[in-house]
Structures are given as C-alpha cells and as structure tokens.
Amino acid sequence: MHYQNRKYPFRTPPELMGEGRGRYPVAIIGAGPIGMAMAIDLALHGIRSVILDDNNMVSVGSRAICWAKRTLEIFDRLGIGDRMLEKGVTWKVGRLFHGKEEVYNFDLLPDDAHKMPAFVNLQQYYVEEYLVDRIADFPDLIDLRWLNKVTGEEITDDGVALHVKTSEGNYWLSADYVLACDGCKSQIRQRMGLAFEGQTFEEHFLITDVEMPEPPFESETPERWFWFKPPFHSGQSALLHKQPDNIYRIDLQLGPDTDPTEEAKPEQVIPRVKQIIGDRDFKIDWVSVYSFTCAMLEKFVHGRIIFVGDSAHVVSPFGARGGNGGIQDVDNLGWKLAAVLKGEAEPALLESYDEERRHGARENIKNSARATNFMTPKSKMEAMFRDAVLNLASDLPFARRLVNSGRLSFPCSLEGFTLQSPHTAPRGLAPGTPCPDAPLEDGWLLNQLGKEFILLTIGARAKALAPSGVKSLHFENSPGVIAQYGDDMIYLIRPDQHIAAAFEAGTDSKAIERALVRATGSLALETAI
Amino acid sequence: MSQNLDLRDRLHPHGDDFYELLMAAHDGLEFDQSAALNARLVLILANEVGDINSLTAAIERAAAS
Numbered sequence: 001m002h003y004q005n006r007k008y009p010f011r012t013p014p015e016l017m018g019e020g021r022g023r024y025p026v027a028i029i030g031a032g033p034i035g036m037a038m039a040i041d042l043a044l045h046g047i048r049s050v051i052l053d054d055n056n057m058v059s060v061g062s063r064a065i066c067w068a069k070r071t072l073e074i075f076d077r078l079g080i081g082d083r084m085l086e087k088g089v090t091w092k093v094g095r096l097f098h099g100k101e102e103v104y105n106f107d108l109l110p111d112d113a114h115k116m117p118a119f120v121n122l123q124q125y126y127v128e129e130y131l132v133d134r135i136a137d138f139p140d141l142i143d144l145r146w147l148n149k150v151t152g153e154e155i156t157d158d159g160v161a162l163h164v165k166t167s168e169g170n171y172w173l174s175a176d177y178v179l180a181c182d183g184c185k186s187q188i189r190q191r192m193g194l195a196f197e198g199q200t201f202e203e204h205f206l207i208t209d210v211e212m213p214e215p216p217f218e219s220e221t222p223e224r225w226f227w228f229k230p231p232f233h234s235g236q237s238a239l240l241h242k243q244p245d246n247i248y249r250i251d252l253q254l255g256p257d258t259d260p261t262e263e264a265k266p267e268q269v270i271p272r273v274k275q276i277i278g279d280r281d282f283k284i285d286w287v288s289v290y291s292f293t294c295a296m297l298e299k300f301v302h303g304r305i306i307f308v309g310d311s312a313h314v315v316s317p318f319g320a321r322g323g324n325g326g327i328q329d330v331d332n333l334g335w336k337l338a339a340v341l342k343g344e345a346e347p348a349l350l351e352s353y354d355e356e357r358r359h360g361a362r363e364n365i366k367n368s369a370r371a372t373n374f375m376t377p378k379s380k381m382e383a384m385f386r387d388a389v390l391n392l393a394s395d396l397p398f399a400r401r402l403v404n405s406g407r408l409s410f411p412c413s414l415e416g417f418t419l420q421s422p423h424t425a426p427r428g429l430a431p432g433t434p435c436p437d438a439p440l441e442d443g444w445l446l447n448q449l450g451k452e453f454i455l456l457t458i459g460a461r462a463k464a465l466a467p468s469g470v471k472s473l474h475f476e477n478s479p480g481v482i483a484q485y486g487d488d489m490i491y492l493i494r495p496d497q498h499i500a501a502a503f504e505a506g507t508d509s510k511a512i513e514r515a516l517v518r519a520t521g522s523l524a525l526e527t528a529i
Numbered sequence: 530m531s532q533n534l535d536l537r538d539r540l541h542p543h544g545d546d547f548y549e550l551l552m553a554a555h556d557g558l559e560f561d562q563s564a565a566l567n568a569r570l571v572l573i574l575a576n577e578v579g580d581i582n583s584l585t586a587a588i589e590r591a592a593a594s
Contacts (some may be wrong), residue, residue: 344542370545373552381555381563391594398538402548 002211002245003125008132010147013164015171019126024050024143025341027162027175030327031055033064033124033328035181036131036144040078041334043141044451045495047341048158050173051135051142054149054165055184058128062209064323065121065243070411070434071269071327072116073497077450079137080130081116088120090243091222096403098390100231104400113480114437115444118408121222121243124323131420153178153188153305160304177337178305185312192302198295199369201316202256203236203376205292206263208273210287216277228375228390232275233238237375237405240276249283250276251317251483253375261287292316294365294372298327301354308333313361318371318406321364328411329357335451335495339520346467349521352419360412367407374404379516414498421492421501421515428486428502435497439480448473449497453516462505467513494519516527533586 015022026042028035031053039049067075067084075081095105108118135142151170152163160178180188189196217223222242230238230252239251250273254263262268264287271280296313300306309326323427333353339345375384392399414420415432423430438445449456455466457474458481466472470492475481485491488505492515501515540547555563575584 367545370549374548379555379557379558379563380560381567382552385551385555388594389548396590397536398540398544401538401541401544404545404548407545 002283003123005060005125006129006132008056008144008146010056010167011145012168013145013148013166013171015164015173016169018164021161021171022050022173023159024048024173024175026050026177026179026337027052027160027173028179028181029053029162030180030182030311031128031132031144031146032059032181032183032309033127033131033323034330035056035076035179036128037078037327037330038179038181038308038334039142039144040131040134040138041330042338043138044078045335045342046141047338048141050175051144052148052150052162053144055145056146059124061288061425062125062243062247062249063093063096064124064127064320065249066119066320066324066353067122067127068119068320068324069114069116070409071324072120073437073446074327074331075127076116076446077331077497079134080127083130084120084122084127084401085116087244088122089222089244090117090120091224091241093221093223093224095225096393096405097225097227097230098387103390103393103403112381113439113484115446116437119320121241121249123243123247126244140200141383148187150182151210152191155303155305174350176304176341178296179333180305180307180311181309182311184310184314186307188305189297189307189311191528192305194297196295196297196304198293198314198365200293201372201376203289203291203372204254204258204260204263205290205317206252206254206260206269207286207288208250208252208269209243209287209292210250210273210282212246212248212277212278212280212282214280215242215246216280228386228405230276233272236278236377239271239405248277254289260291264289294369296358296361296365301350306333306337306350306353312357313365315361315364315367315368316372318375319364319368319409320406321368321409324409325360325364328360329353331496332357332360333528336521345520346522352417352521354423355417356414356419357413359417363412364409367409371404371406377386419494419500419519419521421518423502425489425502425504428489429484429491429499429506431499431501433499435493435499436484438478438484440478445481445484449493450495452495453500453519454493455512456485456491456493457505458482458485458490461488461504462490464505464507464512465509467516468511470516492516492519533580533582534590535583 026049028051031051096103149165151165154161159176225239227238235253237253300312308329315321336349389402410433413432418430455468490503492501493498500519
C-alpha cells in the first residue's frame with residue numbers, strides 16, 4: 001500500500017503500575033475518527049478523558065473519504081480543518097453517465113461566503129492521523145491508550161466501571177460517563193443486548209483504490225464520474241473519484257448473486273479497472289467488498305453509557321452520511337456533556353442529544369435508503385421508472401433533480417426541538433439552523449463561534465446585553481454577516497454553532513434570558529423567569 | 530420541444546418524497562398490476578393538469594424518447 005500506517009506504542013497504564021483504579025470524567029471506547037474527535041471536543045471544554053482502543057494504528061484502507069462542509073467546519077473548530085483542506089481533493093466537476101452516454105454534467109462553484117468547500121475527498125487514515133497529532137496538544141486532558149481492549153462493564157450508582165484487557169494484564173477503571181464510539185459492530189452494544197435493526201440491502205459493492213500517476217480526466221481538474229448501467233460491467237452502477245496522492249476510488253455495484261470473494265480477486269478487478277480508465281499505468285492499492293444495512297438504536301443515551309457515531313446508527317455509503325453523521329453527533333454531544341460534568345446543566349440536557357441526533361440519523365437513513373433504492377431497482381417497473389428518469393434528465397430539469405446517486409449530506413435543522421426557542425422573528429434565520437459561515441474583514445465568522453454560548457448582535461439597533469456566562473459578538477456594517485443573517489438581528493448561538501433563538505433588534509433582555517435557560521435544558525425553570 | 534411544456538422543476542423540493550411515494554405504490558405488485566396502476570395514475574394526473582395544450586406537449590415529449 002502506498003500509505004504506511006504509523007504504529008502507535010502500547011504504554012503501561014497507571015492502573016497496571018500499582019496506582020489503583022483510575023477515575024475519569026469520561027471514558028471513550030474506540031480511537032476512530034468519532035472517538036478521537038469526541039476527546040478533543042471535551043478537552044476544548046476542559047474535560048479530561050481516556051480513550052481505549054483495541055488496535056494500535058489508524059484505519060487500514062481509505063474507508064470514509066468524503067467530508068462534507070459541515071464536517072469540515074466542525075473539524076476546523078476542533079483544530080484540524082486547515083490540514084484537511086490543504087491535503088484533501090476538492091472536486092468541482094461531476095459527470096453522470098447512463099450506459100456509454102453522458103446524461104449531464106455540473107460544476108460545483110465554490111461559495112465565496114464560506115471558508116469550507118462543499119466537501120473534500122481525504123482518506124480516513126489521514127483524518128485519523130491528524131486527530132492523533134491534535135490529541136498530543138492536550139497531554140493533561142486526553143489519555144489515548146492503544147492496545148487496551150474493553151471486555152466488560154458494570155453500571156454503578158455514580159458511573160460505569162470498565163474492564164480492560166492488555167498484553168501486560170487486565171485492569172478496571174471507572175468513569176462518570178462512557179462514550180461508545182466503537183463502530184457499527186459495537187461490542188458494548190452487543191453485550192448490552194440492544195436491538196439494532198433496519199433495512200438490509202442484498203447488493204454487494206466492490207471498492208477499489210487505484211494509484212494512477214496520470215489523471216483519467218481530460219484536464220487536471222478533479223472530476224467525479226457516476227454511471228448507471230456502466231458499459232464495463234454487469235452491475236447497476238459505478239463511481240470514480242479522486243483522493244489525494246493520485247489515488248482514485250472506484251466503487252462497483254455488484255449484483256446480489258455475485259460471490260464477493262471471487263470479485264475481489266486481482267484477476268477480476270484489474271480488467272474492469274482497465275475498461276474504466278483505459279490503457280494507462282495503475283496499481284491496485286486496496287480492495288474491499290461490502291454490503292450494508294441502514295439501522296439505528298432506539299435510544300442513543302442509556303443512562304451513563306452514550307452511543308456516538310456508527311455504534312448508534314449505520315447508513316449506506318451513498319451521500320456520505322456515515323462519518324459525516326458521526327461527526328455531527330460529536331458536535332452535538334461535546335458541549336452538553338461538558339456542561340453536565342461541570343455542574344452547569346442537569347443530566348437531562350443529555351436527553352436533547354438523543355432527541356436531536358436521532359432526528360439527524362433518521363434523516364440520514366431516509367436519504368441514503370432512497371439513493372440506494374434508486375440505484376438498485378427491486379422490480380422491472382422500478383427499473384423502468386429509473387431508466388425513464390435518466391432518459392428525461394438530459395433536457396428536463398425536474399427529471400435531473402430526481403436522479404439520485406446519493407444526496408449531498410447537509411446538516412439537519414434542529415428547529416422545533418426542546419432546546420430551541422420558537423421561531424417568532426418574521427425574518428432572519430430560524431432557530432435550529434446550523435450557523436452559515438460568513439466572510440469577515442480578517443477571517444471567517446465560524447472561527448468566532450463555538451465553545452460557549454454567544455449572543456450575536458448585528459446592526460447598530462441590535463446592541464443587547466448578553467446574559468451572564470454568554471459571550472457577546474457584535475457586527476455593524478459587515479456586509480458578509482448581514483447577507484447571511486440579516487441586519488438588526490440578535491441570535492443566541494449554541495456552542496455547537498447552531499442557532500438557539502432569533503430576535504429582531506429591540507427585543508427585551510428577559511426574552512434572551514428565557515431562551516438561554518431553554519437552550520441549556522432547564523425548561524422547567526423557564527417559567528420562573 | 531413544444532413550447533407548451535413547462536420546463537420549470539415544479540416538484541422541487543419534494544421530488545425525492547414523490548419518487549418514494551410512487552415506488553411504494555408499486556411495491557409488491559406484479560408487472561401487469563403495476564402497468565395498470567400507471568395507466569390509472571396518468572389519467573388522474575391528466576385531469577389534474579386539465580389544459581389540453583399542456584397534455585398534447587407532454588404526450589409528444591414522452592413519445593419522442
């Protein structure tokens with residue numbers, strides 16, 4: 001493989017050096033992108049955690065590669081956004097084929113009002129490597145333990161005890177909260193006997209990473225090619241797109257009757273790749289065959305054990321909602337858990353994680369299942385409709401919009417959920433909206449938001465006193481901000497860069513205080529103000 | 530293409546919702562039953578459209594594919 005995985009060393013944990021059972025505010029199971037991002041988010045809030053991983057290296061194979069704008073914005077808040085942007089491939093041009101014919105193409109023009117592009121392609125191992133590097137910035141707050149396998153747990157009155165197995169012996173540690181970030185096959189979920197059911201798709205997919213010095217595209221601009229009924233194999237669809245280091249990802253949809261082991265053999269893979277990219281030099285870097293399920297837990301919060309990322313919900317890969325969905329879980333949970341552990345909020349605040357992120361997971365499952373269904377017609381009539389859509393898509397815009405090879409992952413709105421105030425302002429952005437970025441004179445708005453509650457006031461008439469514990473951020477004559485948020489507006493912004501409440505200038509301070517009480521999960525207290 | 534055909538995307542933003550509904554209506558049907566469902570649906574939608582010039586244009590565009 002072109003990428004050499006760094007191996008991280010086992011270090012004897014203090015529990016095995018006679019220091020007794022350690023007690024941690026948070027124990028995180030799994031050092032994948034979700035577990036590591038979780039630890040960094042908590043560290044930014046001053047919360048100490050220990051990460052336990054049964055392995056000793058970052059992801060083998062490129063795995064999750066499409067990181068959407070909102071995810072990049074979250075990673076930017078966590079401190080690795082610039083590295084991802086610098087290394088990642090930002091593609092612009094997409095082409096859609098039906099058989100040999102190009103049905104249409106599109107150009108994703110960059111949005112000058114946002115720091116981050118619609119998404120970048122970057123191998124999961126790079127993202128994990130950047131997260132490991134970033135964790136080293138918090139030596140007193142994050143204890144990352146490789147080759148420490150959690151094998152059991154006991155729930156106590158005031159926390160959870162975890163049993164950990166290592167090559168040097170076994171030990172117990174205690175935590176106020178345990179975050180299960182151990183992926184779609186979560187062992188803690190299985191030990192707890194939690195139902196994890198949903199729609200299973202019978203199709204198999206073959207992923208191939210190909211290293212190619214010369215691009216297959218007409219120019220140096222990276223493109224994304226998607227085929228329905230590709231001319232080069234019998235399956236229903238195929239996808240080609242570029243990753244950094246001249247690695248190209250090829251996804252082939254195989255029929256339900258194909259033998260995955262057979263299909264992954266080089267003598268099967270190489271001729272197919274040649275049919276796609278023509279006669280040019282290439283090397284196979286990584287091959288994987290997978291099938292998938294769309295499923296989610298009925299509850300993500302189980303007392304002091306909280307499920308985050310793939311352990312809580314899995315989706316099909318179309319539309320890139322697995323890794324992106326998980327990072328939004330992290331974003332949503334980090335500040336809430338920190339507030340509870342600091343005694344600034346009641347544990348009931350964590351129920352809003354359950355409410356908001358189950359909604360996000362349902363939306364992701366709905367969208368990815370729709371894409372999968374479009375790509376894998378179940379009957380002759382479904383196939384006819386799919387082909388009719390593709391046929392009309394060359395000149396009818398409505399049909400073009402129906403073509404579904406995966407809808408780009410957009411963050412969901414949290415409007416209407418417990419923490420958000422009702423939408424009463426007649427203009428501006430609605431509560432629950434993820435804050436859009438905006439250009440400032442010397443940087444970007446989103447780099448000013450996050451970590452704590454912020455009262456964002458825009459316009460000379462909108463000056464308002466921030467309630468105690470809330471940071472004030474004021475703009476006047478800032479066209480970039482006004483274009484996105486409106487003028488003479490007041491917003492209460494959550495630490496995860498979502499709008500909790502929106503007011504027009506001139507609102508009374510009581511309304512802002514009420515919104516803050518609501519946004520910190522103390523709805524019962526709200527009537528007292 | 531006939532100028533009577535509305536080229537705007539009038540389904541947006543509910544295109545995916547509509548497509549899911551349509552597939553669900555066909556779920557579990559034999560091919561002939563599905564074809565019959567389509568026939569009824571075309572007739573009902575034609576009545577919803579009403580305008581004969583639009584219908585003529587739609588039939589021409591569909592037949593031309």
